[in-house]
Amino acid sequence: MTINSVLVANRGEIARRVFHSCRERGISTVAVYSTPDAGAPFVLDADTAVHLPGTAASETYLRGDLVIAAALKAGADAIHPGYGFLSENAGFARAVQAAGLTWIGPPPEAIDFMGSKIESKLLVAVGGVPVLTELDPASVTEEQLPVLIKASAGGGGRGMRIVRALADLPAELEAARTEAASAFGDGTVFCEPYLETGHHVEVQVMADTHGTVWAVGERECSIQRRHQKVVEEAPSPLVERTLGMREKLFEAAVAAAKAVNYVGAGTVEFLADETGRFYFLEMNTRLQVEHPVTECTTGLDLVALQLEVAAGGKLPQVQPAAPTFLAGGSSIEVRLYAEDPASGWAPQTGTVQRFQVDGLAESFALPVRERGLRLDSSVEAGSSVSIHYDPMLAKLIAWAPTRTEAARILAKALATARIHGVRTNRDLLVNILRHPAFQAGDTDTAFLGTHGLETLAAPVAGPEEEKLAALAAALAGAALRRDQARNHGVLGGMPSGWRNLPSVRHTTTLSGPAGEHPIRYALGRRGLEAEGFGGTGVVHLSADRVSLDVDGLVRTWQVAHYATNPGNVLEVDTSAGSVSFTEVERFPDPSLAVAEGSLTAPMPGAVVSVHVQAGDAVTAGQALLVLEAMKMLHTIGAPADGTVVELPVAVGQNVDVGMVLAVVNAAESAAE
Structure with a gap:
């Protein structure tokens, strides 16, 4: 059997990942896309793209009939499901095969068996x-x-x-x-x-139609938030230090795969304790999000193997050894999400103004040297992050001869990346990678609770660094306004800082993660005079780069300016971390103010349930309504005991960020 054209029944970075392996093998690619995804990078990456009109997954990516029709229309002869959506839907797999297309996945019967976590446990037991x-x-x-x-x-x-x-x-x-x-x-x-602590360890398997099953390697994915993996790595630190555990894990994983005559790539997941005892959780009958760490430690292209197996190819009886430069090495992957830790981890939407990671060796590809960085991303500069889908922006993966070096490379790349336009969990990831417990391999499922999610999510750029970044941002903002004035012929011939009389100090107030920063400074013949910044001088000053001599140390900040309403945004990047500032309006528009006690939407979403009515008495934390955004439910609770005086939304209504959802008068106010 020959595969000449593959449609990927998915979106985002996994679609781009599959396209990469297809292109390398001369296989044509087809994308399907919803209306919000028009113009997304994965659509532009494909040779051909077919529009599925609609926004919600239920009317686009979950419509198997439309996906199959798109494949036939585009002349594809195979469908790769990626992960999520229809990837573990046995009915869809059967429909693909019934349409005369090659299904790049396991047999539908295996999906049926393993698709039910209840039945699969009985089977493997x-x-x-x-x-x-x-x-x-x-x-x-x-x-x-x-x-x-x-x-x-x-x-x-x-x-x-x-x-x-x-x-x-x-x-x-x-x-x-x-x-x-x-x-x-x-x-x-x-x-x-529910086990309060444990280790989430999984085994990657690959099987062909001729009876060969490989246990390709294990991964540890114990660090999770809300049961979603945040950091994944290969090999597992627990398995590395537990004598004989790897052999037992591999034996159990192969047994599980053979029990359902498995074919293709799959993952057998286990929950293990500190002694190395483990219990079967489930089998994911698809490629995993975290598959790159296995590729970066084995040198195997798992997507290419999926294609070969689906075409009837035969795996060698013995799995090929990893390239010499990868042997014994380590790989770590982090998931970069569009979410705001400071606002209850609310998913973020909007335009990604900039997305730049320095030092990349690969994108979607296998390693070609002993250490490096790989980026599997769904976004680029200019991409839009919508309400309708998962908020993951990208996966950044490092590999190196040792785990310590891989963590250091990855943390440095994250800390210095220029990511503008949406808030992310970047600081959490950097702090995890640099934490002594992580570096020691102590990474159980209680990691975030043990070490404090709030502490780990604190900005990498601490208060003092943020204060300096605010000064750099204020100076860059003044430089930008000066350049704009010169471009319009205002004082165009005068030198920078020229005054015919001594002037008062400039004042700019910037709002950052640590609060407001009133920056008062003068820049003239005597250099920089800034309140609270003694011993600081200007080395270089332009709208996009500021270098300051801070007590004998020259520091440099890159600054980007984005016009927003209200308040312009200044994104400041440095080797010590990145900070986003908003200019505080000197004369705010009173029409933008909301009533005291107003609860506003932290994200765009749809109201799926309302639990109170206007006039109801409520207690602090009581659920008032529930929003659905990015496939997750978010409960909006009462901020204090009081009375609901306004409830301007209804079930099924779409809301934007900042829209008033309810107004609660606190009990004290009501008594007055």
Whole structure:
């Protein structure tokens, strides 16, 4: 069988990743895209693209009939599902095959078996693989708490809830079912015992139609937030230090794959304790988000192997050894999300004004030397991040001869990257990579809780660095205004800083993560005179670069300016971290003010439920309504005890950032 043209039934970075391997092998590529994705990088990367009219995944990427019709229209002879959406939908796999197309994935029967986390545990348990006991949600007892609710049909943290009190179980079950149905089209959920600490270890498998199954390598993905992986690495630190664990893991993973006659790339996931005992969690019948760390430690192109196996190719009986320059090395991947840690991790939307990572060796490709950086990104400068899909922007991957070096390379690249336009979890990732516990390999599932999510998410540029960055931003802003004035012929012949009389100090107030920074300075014949910045002199000053001598040390900041309303944004980047500032308006528009007690939308989204009415008395933290954005549910709670006096939204309504959702008069105010 020959594959000449592949349609990728997905979007974003995974579509671009599959296109990369196809191009290298002379295979034509086809993209499908929704209306919001028109013009996205993955669409432009494809040889041919087919529009699926609509915005929501349910009317575009989850419409298997439309995807197959697009493949036939574009002349594709195979479909690669990527991950998420229809990738683990056995009905879609069967429909692809029934249409005469090659399905680049496992047999539909294997997807059926492993697609249900409930049934798959029963299946592998028969083969002797240890499993956690499944609990019926209707009969969970106090003694069995805490429990973890999980979606039977999906992953990625959707539909997952930890329940520690029996009274919370019904509401959490309903929320989990709603989220699972929205993300996967199947609201089936189940419960299992929740282990407060453990290690999430998974084994990459690759199998052909001739009976050969490889255990390609293991990964550790223990550091997670809201059950979504944040940092992944190969090999696993736990497995590396536990004698005999790798062999047992590989044996269990191969047994699980053979139990369902598996074909193609798949991942068998386990939960392990510190002693090396492990329990089967699930098998993902697709390529994983974190597959690059396996590629960067084995030298194997997993997508290329998927293509070869789907075409009927035969794997060697023995897996090829990694290239010499990768042998014994380590690879770490981080997921860069568009989310704002300072606003409750609300997903971010908008335009990515700049996306630049220095020192990249590869994009989507295999390593060609012993250390380097790889970027698998869904966005470029100018890309739009919409409300409709997952907020992951990119994966940045480092590899090196040692784990310590890989972490250092990755942290440095993240800290110095120029990412403008949307807030991200970049500081969290850098702080994790530089944390002593991470560097020691102590990375269990409680990592963020143990070391404090708020502490780990603190800006890499601390308060003093932010203060200096604010000064640099203020000086660059003045330089920009000077350049604009000269371009318009205003004082065009006068030297910079010229005054015919002594002038008062300039004052600019910038708002950053640490609060407001009033910058007062004068720049004239005597150099820079800035309040609170003694011993600081100007070495270079332009609108986009400022170099200052700070107590004998020359520091440089790159500054970018973006016109917004209200308040211009200045993005300041330096080797010590990046800071985003907003100019504080001296005379704010009173029409933009909102009433006291107003709860505004932290993100664009759709109202999926409203739990109160105007006039209701509420208590602090009580759920008022729920928004759906980027395939996740976000509860808006009352800020204090009081009374709901306004509720201007309804179920099904779309809201923008800053829109008033409700107004709550605090109890004290109501009494007055």
